Amino acid sequence: MNLNNEDKLKKIEYIKDKISTIDEQIVELVDERFNMGDVLFEYIYKNNIDLIDKECNQINFSEKTMEYDEYITEFLDYLTDISEKRNNYILKKYNSKYAYVGEKSNYDLTKFIYEKFLDEKYYRFKPEENLIENLIKRKNFIGLNIASPYKTEIIKYLDNVTDQVQEIKEVNLVQFYRNRKFGFNTEYFGIIKLLKRHDIELKDKNVLIIKKDESTKTIEYVLKSLNAGNVVIHNLNNSNIINFKNFNIVFNLTKFSSLEVAPEINYNDTNLDFLIDISTSTIFSKLYLDAKNHGIKVINGVYKTMYQEKKSIEILSRRRFDDDEFEKIVTEFVKSKLNIVLVGMPGAGKTTIGKKLAKILDRKHIDLDKEFASEYGISPSKYLLERSEESFREKESVVVKKLANLTNTVISTSGGVVQKLDNYYYLKTNSIIFRIDRDLEKLSTKNRPLSYGGIETLIKMRDEREEKYKYFTDFVVKNYGDFNGVAYLIAEQFKDLQF
Numbered sequence: 001m002n003l004n005n006e007d008k009l010k011k012i013e014y015i016k017d018k019i020s021t022i023d024e025q026i027v028e029l030v031d032e033r034f035n036m037g038d039v040l041f042e043y044i045y046k047n048n049i050d051l052i053d054k055e056c057n058q059i060n061f062s063e064k065t066m067e068y069d070e071y072i073t074e075f076l077d078y079l080t081d082i083s084e085k086r087n088n089y090i091l092k093k094y095n096s097k098y099a100y101v102g103e104k105s106n107y108d109l110t111k112f113i114y115e116k117f118l119d120e121k122y123y124r125f126k127p128e129e130n131l132i133e134n135l136i137k138r139k140n141f142i143g144l145n146i147a148s149p150y151k152t153e154i155i156k157y158l159d160n161v162t163d164q165v166q167e168i169k170e171v172n173l174v175q176f177y178r179n180r181k182f183g184f185n186t187e188y189f190g191i192i193k194l195l196k197r198h199d200i201e202l203k204d205k206n207v208l209i210i211k212k213d214e215s216t217k218t219i220e221y222v223l224k225s226l227n228a229g230n231v232v233i234h235n236l237n238n239s240n241i242i243n244f245k246n247f248n249i250v251f252n253l254t255k256f257s258s259l260e261v262a263p264e265i266n267y268n269d270t271n272l273d274f275l276i277d278i279s280t281s282t283i284f285s286k287l288y289l290d291a292k293n294h295g296i297k298v299i300n301g302v303y304k305t306m307y308q309e310k311k312s313i314e315i316l317s318r319r320r321f322d323d324d325e326f327e328k329i330v331t332e333f334v335k336s337k338l339n340i341v342l343v344g345m346p347g348a349g350k351t352t353i354g355k356k357l358a359k360i361l362d363r364k365h366i367d368l369d370k371e372f373a374s375e376y377g378i379s380p381s382k383y384l385l386e387r388s389e390e391s392f393r394e395k396e397s398v399v400v401k402k403l404a405n406l407t408n409t410v411i412s413t414s415g416g417v418v419q420k421l422d423n424y425y426y427l428k429t430n431s432i433i434f435r436i437d438r439d440l441e442k443l444s445t446k447n448r449p450l451s452y453g454g455i456e457t458l459i460k461m462r463d464e465r466e467e468k469y470k471y472f473t474d475f476v477v478k479n480y481g482d483f484n485g486v487a488y489l490i491a492e493q494f495k496d497l498q499f
C-alpha cells in the first residue's frame with residue numbers, strides 16, 4: 001500500500017492518540033497499585049499484626065519477567081524500590097513520636113513547627129474507621145495532635161484531662177507519659193494569645209461567630225471566660241446571609257476560600273471593630289479580603305495556630321521557647337508559602353520581571369498568558385484577533401481559578417486580568433500582589449491586539465482600568481527601564497514584608 005503524505009500524518013496522529021491513552025492508563029494503574037500497597041501495610045500496622053511477610057507488597061511479575069526486555073525489568077525494579085520506600089514511610093509513621101490525627105486543616109503549619117522545634121519527623125493519620133482505638137494503644141507516641149472530627153471522641157480514651165477540657169469537651173493534644181494519657185486543649189491558649197497580640201478586648205463586646213457544625217467549641221468558652229457581651233452563633237448551614245450590624249467582633253471559623261460558598265454580608269452602618277479569621281484553609285479568604293476592603297481591621301488566625309502549637313510542644317518537651325524567636329521562624333515559613341503576583345498594564349514588564357524574580361527567590365514561575373495558551377491551544381493575542389475580549393476574559397478566568405491553589409510561586413498575570421473581580425479572590429487566596437507601573441509611552445504593544453492604536457488607546461485603557469489595578473494591588477513598583485532592578489526591588493520588599 002502506498003500512503004500519501006496526508007495519510008501518513010493521519011496514521012502518526014492515530015498512534016500518538018493511542019500512546020496518550022495508554023499513558024493515562026499507566027498512571028492510573030500505578031497510582032492504584034501503590035495505594036493498594038499502602039492499604040495493605042496500613043492494615044498490618046494498624047492492627048498490630050506481628051507476622052509481617054516482608055515480601056507481601058513487592059511488585060510481583062516473576063513468572064513473566066523472563067520474557068520482558070531489559071527496559072521493562074529496569075522499570076519493574078524501579079517500581080519495587082518505590083513500593084519499598086512507601087512501605088518504609090508507613091512503618092516510620094506508625095512508630096513515630098509525634099503525629100497528627102484527623103482532617104488536614106492546619107497540618108502543614110503544625111508539621112513545620114514540630115519538625116523544626118522538636119527535631120523529629122511528623123506524620124498525619126487520615127480519618128478512618130477505628131483509627132483512634134488503634135492509635136491510642138500504641139506505645140511509641142509521646143504526643144498526638146487531635147484534629148477534627150476526633151476532638152471530643154478522644155476524651156473517653158484518656159486517663160486525665162485538664163479543667164478546661166472538662167468544660168469545653170474538646171482535646172487537641174494528647175500527651176503519653178508513663179503509660180498514661182493526658183488530654184489538653186491548647187487551642188484555648190492559642191486564641192487567648194492571638195487576642196493579646198492584637199490588643200483585642202472582649203469584655204462586654206458583642207460577638208458573632210460564623211461556624212459550621214464541625215467547628216471548634218473552644219472559642220465559645222474563651223468568650224465566656226473573658227466576659228464577652230452578647231454572643232450569637234451563626235450557623236452557615238442554615239443561612240447564607242449575615243448581618244454584621246450589631247456586632248463589634250466577628251470570628252470566622254468556616255472555610256470559604258472559593259467564591260461559591262462565600263456568605264453574603266451586609267457591611268452597611270456596622271460597628272464592627274475586628275474580623276478574626278480562624279479558618280485555616282487559605283491565607284486570605286474572601287471574607288477576610290472583603291472586610292479589609294471595607295476598612296475593618298482583619299486578623300489572620302495563623303497566629304492562633306502558631307501559639308497553640310507552641311504551647312503543645314512546650315508541654316511535650318518540657319521546654320520554653322522564646323515568643324519573638326518562635327514567631328520570627330514560623331512567620332518565615334508562612335511567607336515562604338505566599339505567592340508573589342504581578343499585575344499592571346500590558347507591556348509593563350510583568351512576564352520579564354516575573355521570570356527574573358522567580359530566579360532570585362528560587363521559586364517556580366507561572367505566566368498567565370502561557371497557561372492560557374497551553375489550556376486552549378491558542379495564544380491570547382491570536383485569540384483576541386479572532387474572537388471577542390468578553391469571551392477571552394471568560395476563558396482566562398477559568399485558568400486564573402486554577403492558580404488559586406498555588407503556593408511559593410511567582411505569577412505574572414496578563415494586563416487585563418483585573419477586568420474580572422472574581423480573579424481578585426482567586427489570585428489573592430495565597431498571595432501578595434505587586435503592580436508594575438511603567439509610563440504609557442514606554443509600554444510595548446507588540447503582539448497585544450488590545451493595545452493597538454497608539455497612545456490614545458493606552459490612555460483610554462489605563463483610565464478604564466486604573467481603579468481596578470488599585471483594588472488588586474498591595475504594593476506598587478515603578479519600572480523606569482531597569483527590568484532586573486525592579487525584580488531585585490520586589491524581592492527586597494517581599495523579604496521585609498511584615499505579615
Ligand SMILES: Nc1ncnc2c1ncn2[C@@H]1O[C@H](COP(=O)(O)OP(=O)(O)O)[C@@H](O)[C@H]1O
Nearest residue numbers: 345346347348349350351352353444481483484
Ligand atoms: N531588560 C529590558 N530592557 C528594556 N526593555 C525590555 C527588557 N526586557 C523586556 N523589555 C521589553 O519590555 C516588553 C514588555 O515585557 P513583558 O515582560 O512582556 O511585559 P508584560 O508581561 O507586562 O506585558 C518586552 O516585550 C520587551 O520589549
Ligand SMILES: O=C(O)C1=C[C@@H](OP(=O)(O)O)[C@@H](O)[C@H](O)C1
Nearest residue numbers: 345346347380414415416448450
Ligand atoms: O491587557 C490585556 O488585556 C492583555 C494583556 C496581554 O498580556 P501582557 O499584559 O502580559 O502583555 C495579553 O493577555 C493580551 O494581549 C491581553
Ligand SMILES: [Mg+2]
Nearest residue numbers: 350351369413
Ligand atoms: Mg506578559
